[in-house]
Each structure stands twice: as structure tokens, then as C-alpha cells.
Amino acid sequence: MxxxxxxxxxxxxxxxxxxxxxxxxxxxxxxxxxxxxxxxxxxxxxxxxxxxxxxxxxxxxxxxxxxxxxxxxxxxxxxxxxxxxxxxxxxxxxxxxxxxxxxxxIFRMEFLADDISRRLFYKIVFSNERGCPHELVQVSEDILKKCGGIPLAIITIASLLASNHQTKAKDQWYDLLNSIGHGLTEDHNVEEMKKILLFSYYDLPSHLKPCLLYLSIFPENFKVLRVDLIWRWIAEGFVHSEKQETSLYELGNNYFNELINRSMIQPIGIDDEERVEACRVHDMVLDLIRTLSTEENFVTILDGTMRKVSNLQSKVRRLSIQNGKMDISTTSMKQVRSLTFFTHGIIDKVQLNICSFEVLRVLDLEGCTISDPGYMKNLLHLKYLRLIHAHVNELPVEIGKLQFLQTLDLRRARGIKELPLSIVRLRHLICLYVHEDMKMPSGMGSLKSLEVLDELLVGQLSSGNFNQDTAKELGQLTKLSVLRFKWRCINDITDKTLVESLSNLH
Structure with missing residues (x-):
């Protein structure tokens, strides 16, 4: 140069x-x-x-x-x-x-192609581009996959493997492979990379730091949907504005874009609105934010490396359960604010005493089997409830007591055939996801704060029931910015009512 x-x-x-x-x-x-x-x-x-x-x-x-x-x-x-x-x-x-x-x-740098990454890696480790011994070919490919085409990651890892001008033994290669994504090593070269990533983190504005650390909740290589992440941030209180007219969702979307612009998260796909659909956190960045989250007691992860929570019970703030085989039967952590399951297990009051989580704000039970949802009535501070693909037969009538609930996500929770009438008392509900076979109660027009209503069916359900009042009450939800619905078997009167309601929405 x-x-x-x-x-x-x-x-x-x-x-x-x-x-x-x-x-x-x-x-x-x-x-x-x-x-x-x-x-x-x-x-x-x-x-x-x-x-x-x-x-x-x-x-x-x-x-x-x-x-x-x-x-x-x-x-x-x-x-x-x-x-x-x-x-x-x-x-x-x-x-x-x-x-x-x-x-x-503007020239935007692309990630290194696989063959270029391989040549760079081999040149540093073996002092030539084609000198990889046969027994190290597979582990080399696995390591390169972890590096994700990022030159800094490739150079740092390759330099570590070639330290003292000697190629490390095969078992040391696998030790290093297993350490990537599960905690940074103490090696000087890796520490240098950590310093660079730390500089990026500490340069973030104060409002973005907790938003980035929050991503440590998700497993490695997890596709994090932008919309879901923003509603989580809002429920956690990371997104706030002194101006009442400011949309928290749009503000959260700005936070998301800023993290992409700073290369802290990797964008995935484009949705129908021509916005980034989702993001992924690179393994090296995930290492860093997990380390910081642990140091700051921001997130606690149960992923199989820790069999049970004992003396940490009173300190846990956000709990991410990523392995269903762990012993959590006696867990009772009153300070937990966020609980997320990434394992499709059976959740009941005996296995995990969720009802004792008195300050819980975020509860994500995607894909879980919920034998007794009655404990939800005690989660009075809950702001975000996600039951996508959950095996649950009904929502308790007492859900109407959750006066702070902002997001209720019931997509593909086919066991829930209808929403209880008490749902109309959730005056702070901003985002409601249902499924097309779900019967809506009368009085939905009372949900004046609703901004998102998704996967609604107007007309006849597959069960033969009708969402009779829905067409008329949609016109009362004047804050709606996102409305997705289907209609089936509606008559001329309902059709006219639906058109009139939609004309009231801006």
C-alpha cells in the first residue's frame, strides 16, 4: 500500500x-x-x-x-x-x-468469497495457499464458516493458529473452533480483535447500547425479525421519546437501521415495505455482547453449559433458555424482567414458577406446550406476550387484567379459537397478531391505541362462526398503521360496512 x-x-x-x-x-x-x-x-x-x-x-x-x-x-x-x-x-x-x-x-465492501477467504487463511497459517494437510481441511472449513468472510476475523484466527510459526495440533484447532461463539479466548491476537469490537461498542450512543446487548438473548446464527425485535425493545423501555406524538415503533426502526449502518448487525432480506426484514449477529460480535451482558448482569443464558440456576436467582434480569434438558424445576427469580424460550418444551407452573416473576415485562413461549395458562393473570407488568406456534387451548379470561400489555402475538397458535371478551379492556395494546381462524369478540373498537392488527379474517371462519362486528369496529381503530386481513363469505351489507370502516382509516 x-x-x-x-x-x-x-x-x-x-x-x-x-x-x-x-x-x-x-x-x-x-x-x-x-x-x-x-x-x-x-x-x-x-x-x-x-x-x-x-x-x-x-x-x-x-x-x-x-x-x-x-x-x-x-x-x-x-x-x-x-x-x-x-x-x-x-x-x-x-x-x-x-x-x-x-x-x-460509494464503494460498499462485500464479504470475502469462500475461495478468497480460504486462500487468505491458508497463506497465514501454512505460509502458502495450498498447503493445508488433509486432516485439517474440514476443521479449516468449519472455522472459515464461523469467520463469515470478515477479513479481521480470518486474519485474527489464522494468526492464532500460526503463532510461533508452528501449526497447532489438530485437537487445538477443534478447541479453537468450539470457542468461537462461546466466549473469547485469552490469546493476545483475539484480544486485539476484541479491542476493535469494543471500540465499536463504546462509540455507540447511549440509547443503542442496551438495544445491541439485548441481541445476546438470541442463539448463535439466529434470524431475528426486525418487527419483533423493535416491539421487544419498546416493551423493555429501550425506546422512548419525550414527544408524545412520536411513534415509538418508527423510532425503534431508526435504532435498528443505525445498528446496521454501524455494521454491528448484519441485514437479512427485504420485506414488502422495502425495509430490512431481519438481522443476524456475527459470531464474533455475539461473543462480545454476551461477555458484556454477563459482566453487566444484563442477560442470563441457559444453553447447556450451565445446568441450573442457584445462587444467581436473585440477580437474574433477562433469562434466555436455549436448552430444554436443564434442571430449572425449582427456579424462582422474582427480579426477572424478560423470559424467552428457544426450546419447544412443556411449560407449566410446576416446571417453571413463572407466576412468581412479579416484574416480568417480556414473555416469549414460541412453540411451547402450555398446560395451564392461568398464571398469566398474575403478570400485571407484562408488556409483550408472544405465543407463536404455542400449543395452548385458550387464553384466560383474566388476561384483561394486564393493563400494560402492548404486544400480543398469537400467530399460528391454532388451539386458541377465540379471544376472550376481556381482551377489549387492554387499552394500551398497540400490536395484535391473530390467526385467520380466530373469532374476535364484540367491542374491539375500544382498543383505541392499536397500531398493528395482523392476519385478521372478516366474515365466516372455518369453524362456521362469523366475525360479525369486526367490519364495523375496524373504522373505530383510527391509529392503525398496519392492517392485514382476509375476507370470506361476506354479504353486500358487510361489504359496504367494511368499505366505510376502511375509509375512516388514514
């Missing part, structure tokens, strides 16, 4: 830089002045403009973290129409856009 830089300097101004050594001296002078930049901004801007006024120059500014910094830096470089160029690098999309007059000037 240094040679390329010197060659470019020479070609840009052959008269001035006919001798490479003079180019080096002027380059050093520029760097020395840059180091004084923060000490005397005005002096540097003036002197540098004079120095470059009639010169054709190329400047490379690496790793800009803030748009304000760029606006200040660019003042030091004159626009002289001599074909000069300024190249900047950043991990933040908004900064790259601020640095360019056109989006066409």
Missing part, C-alpha cells in the same frame, strides 16, 4: 515529486500537521489550503466515525479543479453518504 501511495504521489505531481524522498518528506509534514489538527484547527486548515492550493493531490482518510468530523476535515482541502481525490473509509453508511456528493461514488 505504501508503494502504491508513493507511485500515485509521483504521477500526480511529477515536477514537485521527481524525487520520491521529497514526496516522503512532504507526506510526513502533512501527517505531522494532521496530528496537530485538534490542537489548532484554524491554523491547520489555512496552512494546508495554502500548501495544496495549486497541487493535484490524493488524500486517504481512514475510519471516520462521525459526520461532524468529516465536515471539519474537508475544510482543510481546497477544491482546485486539478483532478484531486479524497478517499475515505468508514463503517457507518450515513458517514459515507456525507463524504460523497453522489451515492455512485
Amino acid at each position: 505504501k508503494k502504491v501511495f508513493k507511485d500515485i504521489l509521483y504521477e500526480l505531481d511529477k515536477k514537485k515529486y521527481s524525487c520520491i524522498h521529497s514526496a516522503i518528506r512532504d507526506e510526513k509534514q502533512l501527517i505531522d500537521e494532521l496530528s496537530e489538527f485538534l490542537k489548532s484547527k484554524t491554523k491547520f486548515i489555512k496552512s494546508n489550503n495554502e500548501f495544496l492550493a495549486n497541487k493535484r493531490y490524493i488524500i486517504v482518510i481512514d475510519d471516520i466515525w462521525d459526520e461532524k468530523v468529516w465536515r471539519l476535515i474537508k475544510c482543510a482541502f481546497p477544491k482546485n479543479s486539478l483532478g484531486s481525490r479524497i478517499i475515505t473509509t468508514t463503517r457507518i453508511v450515513s458517514v459515507s453518504e456525507a463524504c460523497c456528493s453522489s451515492s455512485d461514488d
Whole structure:
């Protein structure tokens, strides 16, 4: 890179830089002045403009973290129409856009292709590109898969395996493979990578730090849906605004996009609204946020590496259960605010005393079998309840007592055939997901805070029942921003009522 830089300097101004050594001296002078930049901004801007006024120059500014910094830096470089160029690098999309007059000037780095990743890895570990012993081929591929095409990860792991210019034994390779995604090692090279990731984390605004740490709840390589994540953040209190008219969901969506722009999470897919559908956390970043979450007592993960919770019971704040074979039968943790199951097990009062979680705000029982949902009536602080694919026959009538409930997700919970009448008392309910065979109670128009109503069926259900009042009451839900519904076997009167209701929604 240094040679390329010197060659470019020479070609840009052959008269001035006919001798490479003079180019080096002027380059050093520029760097020395840059180091004084923060000490005397005005002096540097003036002197540098004079120095470059009639010169054709190329400047490379690496790793800009803030748009304000760029606006200040660019003042030091004159626009002289001599074909000069300024190249900047950043991990933040908004900064790259601020640095360019056109989006066409932005080059977005792709992850390394598998063959290039392999060549880079082999070159560092074996000092050549094709020298991998047969017995290490499979473990090499597994390690490269964990690195995800990120040069920093590949170089760091490869350097670790090639330390002291000796290739480590096969069992050490597997030890390293198993450590990726399950806690950073104490090796110096890995620590260097951790420092870089830590710098990215500590550079986050204060409101984004808990949002990122919250992602440590999810298992490795888990596809986290954007919409679900935002509603979770809102329930946890991470998204808040002093302006009452501000939509918390849109604010949370801005948080999500900012984490993508800062390369802290990886976007997955585009939905019907042309927004990012989901995200995934790279293994190395997940390592970091799990470590930080443990240190700050932010999240507790039960994933098989820890058989039971005993003396930590009173300290647990957010609990993520990722292995159904653990002994949690006596667990009673009154301070738990969030409980998420990633194992499709049987949940009842005997196995896990959820009713004792007096300050629980988030409860996610996706795919679980719930033998007795009656305990939900005691979760008075609950704001988020997710029962997707859950095997449960009904919601308790007492669910109407959950006056703080904001999100109720019942998609594909086919055992629930109808919502209890008490549901209409949930005046803070913002988001309601149902399924198309679910009978809605009369009085749904009372849910004045509702912004999302999804998978609703207007008309005749497969059971033969009718959602008779739904068509009329939709018009009373004036805050709705997302409405997805189907209709079946509706008559002319219902059809006319439905059209009138929809015309009231903006």
C-alpha cells in the first residue's frame, strides 16, 4: 500500500515529486500537521489550503466515525479543479453518504468469497495457499464458516493458529473452533480483535447500547425479525421519546437501521415495505455482547453449559433458555424482567414458577406446550406476550387484567379459537397478531391505541362462526398503521360496512 501511495504521489505531481524522498518528506509534514489538527484547527486548515492550493493531490482518510468530523476535515482541502481525490473509509453508511456528493461514488465492501477467504487463511497459517494437510481441511472449513468472510476475523484466527510459526495440533484447532461463539479466548491476537469490537461498542450512543446487548438473548446464527425485535425493545423501555406524538415503533426502526449502518448487525432480506426484514449477529460480535451482558448482569443464558440456576436467582434480569434438558424445576427469580424460550418444551407452573416473576415485562413461549395458562393473570407488568406456534387451548379470561400489555402475538397458535371478551379492556395494546381462524369478540373498537392488527379474517371462519362486528369496529381503530386481513363469505351489507370502516382509516 505504501508503494502504491508513493507511485500515485509521483504521477500526480511529477515536477514537485521527481524525487520520491521529497514526496516522503512532504507526506510526513502533512501527517505531522494532521496530528496537530485538534490542537489548532484554524491554523491547520489555512496552512494546508495554502500548501495544496495549486497541487493535484490524493488524500486517504481512514475510519471516520462521525459526520461532524468529516465536515471539519474537508475544510482543510481546497477544491482546485486539478483532478484531486479524497478517499475515505468508514463503517457507518450515513458517514459515507456525507463524504460523497453522489451515492455512485460509494464503494460498499462485500464479504470475502469462500475461495478468497480460504486462500487468505491458508497463506497465514501454512505460509502458502495450498498447503493445508488433509486432516485439517474440514476443521479449516468449519472455522472459515464461523469467520463469515470478515477479513479481521480470518486474519485474527489464522494468526492464532500460526503463532510461533508452528501449526497447532489438530485437537487445538477443534478447541479453537468450539470457542468461537462461546466466549473469547485469552490469546493476545483475539484480544486485539476484541479491542476493535469494543471500540465499536463504546462509540455507540447511549440509547443503542442496551438495544445491541439485548441481541445476546438470541442463539448463535439466529434470524431475528426486525418487527419483533423493535416491539421487544419498546416493551423493555429501550425506546422512548419525550414527544408524545412520536411513534415509538418508527423510532425503534431508526435504532435498528443505525445498528446496521454501524455494521454491528448484519441485514437479512427485504420485506414488502422495502425495509430490512431481519438481522443476524456475527459470531464474533455475539461473543462480545454476551461477555458484556454477563459482566453487566444484563442477560442470563441457559444453553447447556450451565445446568441450573442457584445462587444467581436473585440477580437474574433477562433469562434466555436455549436448552430444554436443564434442571430449572425449582427456579424462582422474582427480579426477572424478560423470559424467552428457544426450546419447544412443556411449560407449566410446576416446571417453571413463572407466576412468581412479579416484574416480568417480556414473555416469549414460541412453540411451547402450555398446560395451564392461568398464571398469566398474575403478570400485571407484562408488556409483550408472544405465543407463536404455542400449543395452548385458550387464553384466560383474566388476561384483561394486564393493563400494560402492548404486544400480543398469537400467530399460528391454532388451539386458541377465540379471544376472550376481556381482551377489549387492554387499552394500551398497540400490536395484535391473530390467526385467520380466530373469532374476535364484540367491542374491539375500544382498543383505541392499536397500531398493528395482523392476519385478521372478516366474515365466516372455518369453524362456521362469523366475525360479525369486526367490519364495523375496524373504522373505530383510527391509529392503525398496519392492517392485514382476509375476507370470506361476506354479504353486500358487510361489504359496504367494511368499505366505510376502511375509509375512516388514514
